Amino acid sequence: MIILSDFKRTLSIENVKQWFFKTWPIFPAMFYLMSFLVIVLFYLIGLSLNHPCSEINFPTFASFTELFKNEYFNSALINTTLFMILGTPLELITGLFLSFLIFRSFFMRGVIRSLFLIPLALPALVTAMLLFVLFDFPGGHINHIITGGYSWFPQVFDQPINWRGSKLFSMAIALFGKVWRDMPISMLILLAGINNIDPELFDAAKTMGASFRKRAVHVIMPLMIPSISVVLLLRSVEMWKEFIFPFVLAGRYHLLGTLIDFYYNEIGNSHMAATVSIIMVICIVFSTLILMKILELIQKLIVSR
Amino acid sequence: MIISKQSPISISRRMLWFTGIICALVIVIGPVYLLLKYSVSDINSINTGGNPVPMWPYNPTLQAYVYLFSDSHFYQVLLNSVVISLFTIALGMILGIPASYVLGRYKLPGRKVLLLMIISVRLFPDIASVIPVVEFFIKIGMHQTYLGVILAHTLLALPYIIFIGAGAFESIPDDLEGQAIILGANRFQTFFKLLFPLAMPGLAAAAIYTFLLSWDEFIFSYFLMLGKQEIYTLTLYLNGIKYAEPQNLLAAISVCLSIPVIAFSFMVQKYMVAGISAGSVK
Amino acid sequence: MADVVIRSLFKKYGNHRVIENLNLEIHDGEFVTLLGPSGCGKTTLLRMIAGLEPIDNGELFINGKLYNHIPPQKRSLAMVFQSYALFPHMTVRKNICFGMKIKKLSKSEMDRKFEWVINLLRLKELENRLPREISGGQRQRVALARSLVLDPEVLLLDEPLSNLDAALRETASEELKRIHRQLGKTIIYVTHNQVEAMTMSERIALFRFGRIEQYDKPRVLYDSPATVFSAEFIGSPKMNFYEGEIEIRNNVAGIKTDLAFLKLDKEREKTIFSMPGRKILAGIRPQTVYYTGHLLRRRYTDTEVEILAELVENMGDRSLVVGRTEAGTLIRFIITREEKIDQDKRMKIFIDGRRIHVFDPITQLNIFR
Numbered sequence: 001m002i003i004l005s006d007f008k009r010t011l012s013i014e015n016v017k018q019w020f021f022k023t024w025p026i027f028p029a030m031f032y033l034m035s036f037l038v039i040v041l042f043y044l045i046g047l048s049l050n051h052p053c054s055e056i057n058f059p060t061f062a063s064f065t066e067l068f069k070n071e072y073f074n075s076a077l078i079n080t081t082l083f084m085i086l087g088t089p090l091e092l093i094t095g096l097f098l099s100f101l102i103f104r105s106f107f108m109r110g111v112i113r114s115l116f117l118i119p120l121a122l123p124a125l126v127t128a129m130l131l132f133v134l135f136d137f138p139g140g141h142i143n144h145i146i147t148g149g150y151s152w153f154p155q156v157f158d159q160p161i162n163w164r165g166s167k168l169f170s171m172a173i174a175l176f177g178k179v180w181r182d183m184p185i186s187m188l189i190l191l192a193g194i195n196n197i198d199p200e201l202f203d204a205a206k207t208m209g210a211s212f213r214k215r216a217v218h219v220i221m222p223l224m225i226p227s228i229s230v231v232l233l234l235r236s237v238e239m240w241k242e243f244i245f246p247f248v249l250a251g252r253y254h255l256l257g258t259l260i261d262f263y264y265n266e267i268g269n270s271h272m273a274a275t276v277s278i279i280m281v282i283c284i285v286f287s288t289l290i291l292m293k294i295l296e297l298i299q300k301l302i303v304s305r
Numbered sequence: 306m307i308i309s310k311q312s313p314i315s316i317s318r319r320m321l322w323f324t325g326i327i328c329a330l331v332i333v334i335g336p337v338y339l340l341l342k343y344s345v346s347d348i349n350s351i352n353t354g355g356n357p358v359p360m361w362p363y364n365p366t367l368q369a370y371v372y373l374f375s376d377s378h379f380y381q382v383l384l385n386s387v388v389i390s391l392f393t394i395a396l397g398m399i400l401g402i403p404a405s406y407v408l409g410r411y412k413l414p415g416r417k418v419l420l421l422m423i424i425s426v427r428l429f430p431d432i433a434s435v436i437p438v439v440e441f442f443i444k445i446g447m448h449q450t451y452l453g454v455i456l457a458h459t460l461l462a463l464p465y466i467i468f469i470g471a472g473a474f475e476s477i478p479d480d481l482e483g484q485a486i487i488l489g490a491n492r493f494q495t496f497f498k499l500l501f502p503l504a505m506p507g508l509a510a511a512a513i514y515t516f517l518l519s520w521d522e523f524i525f526s527y528f529l530m531l532g533k534q535e536i537y538t539l540t541l542y543l544n545g546i547k548y549a550e551p552q553n554l555l556a557a558i559s560v561c562l563s564i565p566v567i568a569f570s571f572m573v574q575k576y577m578v579a580g581i582s583a584g585s586v587k
Numbered sequence: 588m589a590d591v592v593i594r595s596l597f598k599k600y601g602n603h604r605v606i607e608n609l610n611l612e613i614h615d616g617e618f619v620t621l622l623g624p625s626g627c628g629k630t631t632l633l634r635m636i637a638g639l640e641p642i643d644n645g646e647l648f649i650n651g652k653l654y655n656h657i658p659p660q661k662r663s664l665a666m667v668f669q670s671y672a673l674f675p676h677m678t679v680r681k682n683i684c685f686g687m688k689i690k691k692l693s694k695s696e697m698d699r700k701f702e703w704v705i706n707l708l709r710l711k712e713l714e715n716r717l718p719r720e721i722s723g724g725q726r727q728r729v730a731l732a733r734s735l736v737l738d739p740e741v742l743l744l745d746e747p748l749s750n751l752d753a754a755l756r757e758t759a760s761e762e763l764k765r766i767h768r769q770l771g772k773t774i775i776y777v778t779h780n781q782v783e784a785m786t787m788s789e790r791i792a793l794f795r796f797g798r799i800e801q802y803d804k805p806r807v808l809y810d811s812p813a814t815v816f817s818a819e820f821i822g823s824p825k826m827n828f829y830e831g832e833i834e835i836r837n838n839v840a841g842i843k844t845d846l847a848f849l850k851l852d853k854e855r856e857k858t859i860f861s862m863p864g865r866k867i868l869a870g871i872r873p874q875t876v877y878y879t880g881h882l883l884r885r886r887y888t889d890t891e892v893e894i895l896a897e898l899v900e901n902m903g904d905r906s907l908v909v910g911r912t913e914a915g916t917l918i919r920f921i922i923t924r925e926e927k928i929d930q931d932k933r934m935k936i937f938i939d940g941r942r943i944h945v946f947d948p949i950t951q952l953n954i955f956r
Binding site: 478480481483485486487488489490491494499502503 | 634637638639659660661662664665666668669670672674675676685686689690733737
């Protein structure tokens with residue numbers, strides 16, 4: 001309960017002392033976070049502007065130029081971009097699906113909502129492992145299902161598919177795992193958004209005779225733009241960062257995250273790994289900025305309509 | 306009579322909604338069921354030699370668990386996970402509680418901004434910050450040590466601890482603190498006799514959250530411990546045997562890894578839901 | 588026990604001046620109420636006396652000692668908050684003993700004081716309950732007990748009755764008065780409720796925009812309000828106000844208003860005789876207007892007005908009548924339940940000239956003070 005006015009705005013040694021005396025408990029934690037931040041930035045920049053060849057001196061963009069010529073990197077960059085472009089809307093759609101199912105109160109709603117949180121409560125690595133087992137070749141559940149092993153599902157393929165051996169399939173499974181695990185997060189953000197809408201608005205729309213679909217499109221959706229934006233922004237960042245699912249499920253095909261692991265732990269080239277890390281951060285910043293611009297435009301469009 | 310007029314539409318909509326709920330529940334619970342099924346399956350019902358794997362537990366057996374708990378390495382791994390997460394909680398709390406006290410109780414200028422900045426540290430990709438941390442730890446000789454992993458996990462947990470803790474301290478009415486001061490309590494007495502006990506539920510949630518984070522953590526553990534089997538945690542152990550072991554064992558380890566997480570998650574559900582809804586906690 | 592003296596106190600929040608050049612003297616053992624609308628700075632002043640808010644400028648003396656820089660922990664005063672601020676994780680007993688434990692009193696002393704206070708405030712059998720398990724009135728008494736056990740020199744009360752329902756409020760206020768009589772402590776009481784202030788306190792400091800508008804005994808505040816604001820704030824229903832000017836008719840001075848030519852008592856008539864033409868704001872309390880039914884009570888100072896009773900509001904023991912003169916001027920007045928007035932009835936009323944309040948419309952001050 002120490003109030004703003006306790007702190008004089010003027011800078012004098014006495015005041016700085018007083019400030020420190022009152023706020024010292026915050027400093028250990030701040031120091032801890034700040035020093036790691038400094039270490040991270042220092043090493044990232046230091047490593048990426050260097051090159052393992054001893055002839056090339058610091059600072060150099062040699063690591064960057066080499067990387068851009070590299071086939072691994074280019075495919076990882078494209079994969080990650082696609083992963084982000086497909087995954088972000090998928091997370092939104094699954095979140096919308098779940099939140100629309102349970103936004104009204106009904107019998108056992110609390111229990112159902114808790115059950116919907118299960119994917120989040122399961123460690124990501126466990127989910128990845130489970131998919132690893134289910135999509136096993138040739139003897140996993142999924143292969144048995146599609147080759148007609150069970151009476152309740154028609155035979156789709158003659159031969160079992162080597163899921164992890166195919167770039168497309170392994171990426172798709174990784175994406176599936178990621179989206180499955182994150183469903184509850186999107187759901188909760190969207191539910192919070194729905195709950196912030198004044199219920200009288202629904203009733204007003206109802207009394208005006210709007211059908212359910214019209215209500216959803218013209219009343220609920222526009223009011224949910226803020227929470228939808230939050231979902232898209234946060235989830236797109238998460239997509240760029242993704243590591244565990246592709247690491248377990250698509251070991252042979254890289255995203256930016258797994259490429260860092262590949263360079264660092266398999267090739268032992270910390271410069272390349274740091275360079276990829278920096279590029280990942282740059283990608284996140286740019287994609288966030290672009291997404292924000294797009295969302296702003298959409299918002300304007302909806303308001304003007 | 307009006308009701309009967311409307312009911313055909315609402316019944317069909319209700320059916321649609323009900324189907325949706327069932328589908329969602331199958332999608333959400335199905336994989337968990339399969340995980341449990343695998344963990345209690347007989348090894349012969351997995352290596353079927355081309356026949357379909359049964360959908361129901363066939364000859365349910367605990368042989369995977371029995372095997373697991375007779376393996377001394379597994380105990381070591383379990384112990385490692387517990388020790389690392391407990392020390393992470395301790396360090397995280399020692400650093401985080403004082404900071405969240407200041408951010409929650411003092412009406413400092415720019416307090417909200419600072420909190421937002423602290424929590425958005427977590428938007429920085431772990432996989433991008435791991436290389437510098439590992440390089441630094443190699444330099445100071447903390448690579449492949451318990452301490453290194455604990456420090457890294459604390460780094461990940463600290464923003465959450467501060468965020469949840471600051472919320473817990475902030476929710477205590479100012480009048481209570483004013484009253485304690487007027488009754489003669491100094492700053493430390495006010496903290497230990499009043500604020501700390503009242504913030505306890507929130508701080509406990511932060512501690513559980515830290516435990517979950519450390520218990521689940523993979524990226525930093527993997528980069529910091531790779532190659533040193535004695536200090537492996539559960540996640541690393543599970544990853545290390547994914548190509549080698551029978552699937553029922555993988556599932557059994559997964560279940561062991563998940564049980565405390567699921568139990569604690571539902572314990573702190575309230576705080577997690579509030580945090581996620583505000584778009585802050587992952 | 589102690590007296591409190593405040594000299595030219597200032598307080599600002601940013602650019603907003605909460606308290607401006609405030610002077611206040613409270614005698615030893617006095618029960619003083621700080622009364623005013625919300626946001627007038629009365630609670631801020633209380634918190635400054637308690638030491639919870641720093642003093643920007645000015646001096647605060649308690650018992651003759653300068654208190655400006657004494658930390659709240661060392662000021663020997665106690666405060667009861669509007670919310671009662673009971674510690675929710677402690678039992679009633681622990682709440683009451685909190686301050687004594689901090690001050691490291693001996694066990695026997697603590698027990699003795701605890702027994703004394705729970706007898707005084709009738710809190711027996713509640714000692715092991717938690718605050719959420721007791722009623723609002725009991726909470727208020729626990730908060731009071733927690734303050735009283737420390738034997739403070741000054742007791743600060745911040746709207747302690749505002750969270751109680753009407754029935755409980757009366758008992759609680761009687762109890763407070765009893766305790767004040769019994770212990771003789773200096774009490775500073777903050778409220779926005781004028782009835783509480785009028786019934787309980789020995790003196791009232793009426794606040795407006797961070798200044799003290801008037802500081803007087805309740806009776807004086809009611810009978811001779813120093814300013815228009817005082818006149819308006821104290822008393823219910825609100826006073827009627829009429830703009831006018833002093834005029835002399837038939838060698839008698841009075842106030843010409845839209846309502847009527849108002850006569851005053853002889854003493855004041857003499858004073859205004861010397862200032863014809865002066866602009867005046869005249870205030871008439873609804874209680875000082877009589878109805879023709881009381882012809883016997885008429886005096887030569889009464890002004891007769893003919894009105895049409897537009898609205899009669901029944902208030903139980905009395906009724907409020909809104910009347911309109913032919914010229915369209917409104918007047919509100921009170922009649923007792925025995926007097927019956929029908930709506931839309933023409934009637935004569937009489938305004939008691941002895942109790943018309945006369946203000947200067949520019950300075951807003953009572954010109955007879």
